[in-house]
Amino acid sequence: MKKIVTFPNQILRTRTVVVTAVDRKLVNQIKQLTAELMGQQFGAGLAATQLGFKSRFFGIKNQQKEVDIYINPRLEASYGNKIFPQITTKDGPEDFIEGCLSFPDLWGTVKRFVKIDVSWEEIDGKNLVTRHKTLEGFEAIVWQHEADHVDGILFVDLVKRDGGKFFWWADDKEKIPMAVDEILDKEKQ
Numbered sequence: 001m002k003k004i005v006t007f008p009n010q011i012l013r014t015r016t017v018v019v020t021a022v023d024r025k026l027v028n029q030i031k032q033l034t035a036e037l038m039g040q041q042f043g044a045g046l047a048a049t050q051l052g053f054k055s056r057f058f059g060i061k062n063q064q065k066e067v068d069i070y071i072n073p074r075l076e077a078s079y080g081n082k083i084f085p086q087i088t089t090k091d092g093p094e095d096f097i098e099g100c101l102s103f104p105d106l107w108g109t110v111k112r113f114v115k116i117d118v119s120w121e122e123i124d125g126k127n128l129v130t131r132h133k134t135l136e137g138f139e140a141i142v143w144q145h146e147a148d149h150v151d152g153i154l155f156v157d158l159v160k161r162d163g164g165k166f167f168w169w170a171d172d173k174e175k176i177p178m179a180v181d182e183i184l185d186k187e188k189q
């Protein structure tokens with residue numbers, strides 16, 4: 001199985017190439033990405049660049065715990081402003097924190113649209129066919145995170161842009177606040 005690329009590997013900054021044809025290479029890359037994501041118990045999504053692929057697609061686990069593949073993803077419309085999303089817990093509302101398989105043990109808050117209309121392409125035999133749907137909540141957030149990846153944009157960039165919270169959280173240790181620049185500066189070294 002292919003290893004997931006971790007930051008600051010510059011492969012993660014690749015602006016991927018639009019998929020124009022269904023060929024063996026694409027099918028093989030999708031198979032590898034699907035297998036890798038299925039094997040990640042805590043991974044909600046995985047983008048092509050995270051496996052070193054330069055094609056424009058990503059995968060997201062759906063509610064049946066299968067992987068949906070989105071080729072040439074496009075954000076078609078959004079509802080409302082970007083906000084720091086919240087989730088409801090037994091102790092009340094809490095910030096939704098994003099993580100990324102390319103940033104083990106690092107988490108942060110990012111402003112996202114909580115409802116979006118998206119389109120993408122799917123493989124149908126030897127052809128690509130366009131699909132549309134509306135996503136809300138967790139799925140919408142994951143979709144935006146993965147769509148950023150195929151443009152070489154990482155959640156840490158957005159934590160910085162939005163002035164979000166950022167912390168290191170390993171095993172059972174408590175969340176340790178960190179400056180996001182501590183991580184971003186690794187790219188300059």
Ligand SMILES: [Zn+2]
Pocket residue numbers: 099100101102145149
């Ligand atoms: Zn990610």
